[in-house]
Amino acid sequence: MIQMETKYKTVMCRDVDKRLHGKTVVMAGWVHQIRDLGGKKFVVVRDGSGLVQVTIAKDSSSKDVLEIAEQLTLESVVQVKGVVKEDPRAPRGAEIAPIEIKILNLAKKPLPLDVSGKVPADIDTRLRERVMDLRRREMRAVVKIGDTVLKVIREVLRQKGFVEVFTPKIIATATEGGANLFPVIYFGKEAFLAQSPQLYKELLAASLERVFEIGPAWRAEESDTPYHLAEFISIDVEAAFMDYEDVMKILEEVVYEVIKSVKQENEDDLHALNHSLPEISLPLPRVRYIDAVKMLRDKGVEIEIGEDLSATHLRLLNETLNTPLYFITEFPTKIRAFYTKPKDSDPIYSESFDLVWKHLELASGSSRIHLKEQLIKALNDRGLNAESFSYFIKWFDYGMPPHAGWGMGYARLMLMLTGRNSVKEVTLFPRDKKRLVP
RNA sequence: GCCGCGGUAGUAUAGCCCGGCUAUUAUGCGGGCCUGUCGAGCCCGUGACCCGGGUUCAAAUCCCGGCCGCGGCGCCA
Numbered sequence: 001m002i003q004m005e006t007k008y009k010t011v012m013c014r015d016v017d018k019r020l021h022g023k024t025v026v027m028a029g030w031v032h033q034i035r036d037l038g039g040k041k042f043v044v045v046r047d048g049s050g051l052v053q054v055t056i057a058k059d060s061s062s063k064d065v066l067e068i069a070e071q072l073t074l075e076s077v078v079q080v081k082g083v084v085k086e087d088p089r090a091p092r093g094a095e096i097a098p099i100e101i102k103i104l105n106l107a108k109k110p111l112p113l114d115v116s117g118k119v120p121a122d123i124d125t126r127l128r129e130r131v132m133d134l135r136r137r138e139m140r141a142v143v144k145i146g147d148t149v150l151k152v153i154r155e156v157l158r159q160k161g162f163v164e165v166f167t168p169k170i171i172a173t174a175t176e177g178g179a180n181l182f183p184v185i186y187f188g189k190e191a192f193l194a195q196s197p198q199l200y201k202e203l204l205a206a207s208l209e210r211v212f213e214i215g216p217a218w219r220a221e222e223s224d225t226p227y228h229l230a231e232f233i234s235i236d237v238e239a240a241f242m243d244y245e246d247v248m249k250i251l252e253e254v255v256y257e258v259i260k261s262v263k264q265e266n267e268d269d270l271h272a273l274n275h276s277l278p279e280i281s282l283p284l285p286r287v288r289y290i291d292a293v294k295m296l297r298d299k300g301v302e303i304e305i306g307e308d309l310s311a312t313h314l315r316l317l318n319e320t321l322n323t324p325l326y327f328i329t330e331f332p333t334k335i336r337a338f339y340t341k342p343k344d345s346d347p348i349y350s351e352s353f354d355l356v357w358k359h360l361e362l363a364s365g366s367s368r369i370h371l372k373e374q375l376i377k378a379l380n381d382r383g384l385n386a387e388s389f390s391y392f393i394k395w396f397d398y399g400m401p402p403h404a405g406w407g408m409g410y411a412r413l414m415l416m417l418t419g420r421n422s423v424k425e426v427t428l429f430p431r432d433k434k435r436l437v438p
Numbered sequence: 439g440c441c442g443c444g445g446u447a448g449u450a451u452a453g454c455c456c457g458g459c460u461a462u463u464a465u466g467c468g469g470g471c472c473u474g475u476c477g478a479g480c481c482c483g484u485g486a487c488c489c490g491g492g493u494u495c496a497a498a499u500c501c502c503g504g505c506c507g508c509g510g511c512g513c514c515a
Contacts, residue, residue: 039473057473074466089474110448110466110485118477119450119465124507129449180514196515222439222513312511337515364515407515434506 008079014049018086018094025096027052028079028104030135031072033116041069044091045080046135053095054080061098068101075107075115075135123425130429130438141269142418142426145262149413150214152261153235156254162210162237167200169193169216173388180220182230193218196407198339199392201238202368205403206395210239214410224433226422227360227412231431235413237365238405244341244351244367247404248327251355251363252284255325255413262417275419278324285326287317289349292328295320306332314359329353338378341367341404355408357416365406372396 004012011025029047036042041056056069072078082096113121113132126133133139154164170186171194181192197213204211217234239247259277262270270276287295289309296303299316309317309328317328333342333350340350351367369375372393379386386393411423424430429438 033476035475035478037472037475037478040475042475042478044476053476055474059473087474089476091476112448114449114465116465116477121449122507125449198515219514224439224513225511226509228514310511335515340515366515 009047012049013045013047013052016052016084016094016096017092020084021086021094023084024081024099025084026079026081027096028077031074031076031078031107034072034074043069043072043078045078051091053090053092054082054098054101055085055090055095056098065098065101068103071103071106072101073107073109075111075132076103077105077107078103123422127424127430127435128438134428137272141266141272142414142420143428144269145266145417146410146414146426148262148265149258149410149417152258153212153214153254156257157212157237157250160210160250162212162239163208165201165204165208165211165213166215167194167197167204167213172391182218182220195219196234197236198337198407199389201236201405202339202403203392203395205238205240205405206400209241209401212237222433226424227415229411229423229427229430229432232423232427233410235363235408235410236405237407238403240401240403242404243402244329244353244365244404247365247406248286248329248353248355249283251365251406251408252282252327255355255362256280256282258413258417273418273420275417277417280325284355285321285323286329286353287321287326288329289331292317306334308335311359314356314361318356318358325355325357327353327355334381336366338382338384339366339368339375340378341369351404353406355406357412360412360415362412362416363406363408365404367402367404370396370400370402372400 008028009026011020011027013027013029016025016027027045027047029045029052031043032046032051033044034041035044039058041058043054043056044051045054056065058066061069079102080096080098081100082098084094085097086094111132113125113129115132115135117136117138121129121133134143158164170184170191172191181195184191184193194217196217197215201211201213213234213236215234215236216231218231219228220230221228237247237250239250259280263277290305292309292313293303293305293307296313296316299320301313301316303313308331329352330343330349331352331354332348333340336350336352340352343349343351353365354361355363369378375393375396376386379389409423411426414420414426415423418426420426424432
């Protein structure tokens with residue numbers, strides 16, 4: 001029972017069951033469905049918790065109730081005062097016999113989208129009419145699974161001594177090159193929206209040892225795929241005195257616990273999504289980049305060593321490995337970001353990894369360079385100007401420990417957990433190349 | 439940005455290849471019947487061919503351009 005009586009309601013829809021038989025309650029929500037049988041009228045009301053049936057009998061309900069019931073339209077907001085009746089014929093074994101119905105906001109018709117889910121809508125229509133779309137059962141399931149995910153990630157990381165932090169989202173310089181940034185005007189100066197908390201989280205690890213952040217990042221890329229957004233939520237971890245293998249263990253444990261919890265806590269939601277989650281066991285398989293390339297070559301793929309793996313490559317690799325989740329490790333140093341630590345034994349390759357789900361990169365991480373001279377060299381090797389990173393590099397003179405970390409795309413993880421097709425679907429109000437509203 | 443496919447009522451669709459008839463069906467909406475529905479049911483009605491140009495006696499259908507969308511690729515630490 002959700003204990004929260006407010007000005008508008010004494011119970012949530014989900015609370016209405018046979019245990020409340022005979023009790024007078026007040027509930028409020030949206031008209032989800034109206035079934036008029038002539039003598040009986042069933043009005044299904046929905047709120048944030050679920051559905052409840054309000055049964056109006058033409059021979060026994062008051063004239064006022066009957067009059068109001070005639071005016072109801074789908075998705076109108078109503079407040080219903082009534083008596084809970086246990087009845088095996090009702091959907092959940094109990095229903096409400098209304099004493100009074102108030103229309104708090106009458107919805108226009110027709111609706112721009114079918115909330116009940118009888119008629120499917122294109123993703124484009126759904127995003128345009130997103131507020132209606134979010135009222136659908138599937139989308140409530142997506143949001144609830146997301147809530148479990150965030151809760152579990154925080155729990156697991158805190159239990160390992162990580163503290164949650166926030167890094168600045170308006171930054172001074174195009175920090176990492178490569179990705180395109182969104183410029184903003186900051187008190188008359190040019191600034192940018194952060195593409196990643198990378199540099200700041202490293203600085204925080206240098207002070208707080210174990211930190212994580214769940215927050216937005218922005219990239220003004222051409223990327224127009226079901227896996228990219230201009231604005232996305234990134235789950236970032238950074239820890240001092242760890243290397244890439246240490247943080248891989250943390251990552252796989254986070255994902256393992258998330259899958260386990262979603263299975264336990266969101267059974268109904270998974271059912272509503274017609275989705276089931278894979279069985280995984282730890283440790284997850286680890287495939288070195290060089291071995292992945294060999295596997296692809298064995299399949300007849302023309303790929304150069306040193307070339308990055310494309311989605312097509314990952315699809316093929318997934319077929320070969322026959323496992324839903326796996327790590328690819330030790331990428332060539334030159335295709336990773338400048339702060340990635342090369343292997344001491346073989347600097348061509350790096351202490352890096354990607355976590356891959358089927359053909360989708362969920363997360364990527366590495367050991368980081370913690371020595372100033374090495375970092376400057378890495379910047380120079382990539383044609384980046386070390387001077388513009390001076391605010392970052394400076395701190396490497398004052399006790400920068402060895403450290404490692406990873407970043408995971410929240411929406412991509414959600415894709416795996418919900419079985420949806422696009423990160424746009426699991427993001428409430430997605431921002432992509434063409435979409436700025438709603 | 440490139441390639442492919444598409445754009446038909448509020449929503450989702452059939453028709454397009456092979457031009458011509460009242461543009462199909464579901465859902466929604468309006469009306470009617472019905473006292474236990476739970477995607478209620480049955481009957482009647484309502485509402486649409488993305489925009490511009492071309493071919494043709496005749497265009498939803500064929501051709502050209504545009505706009506928009508979806509998928510793949512590319513781009514993306």
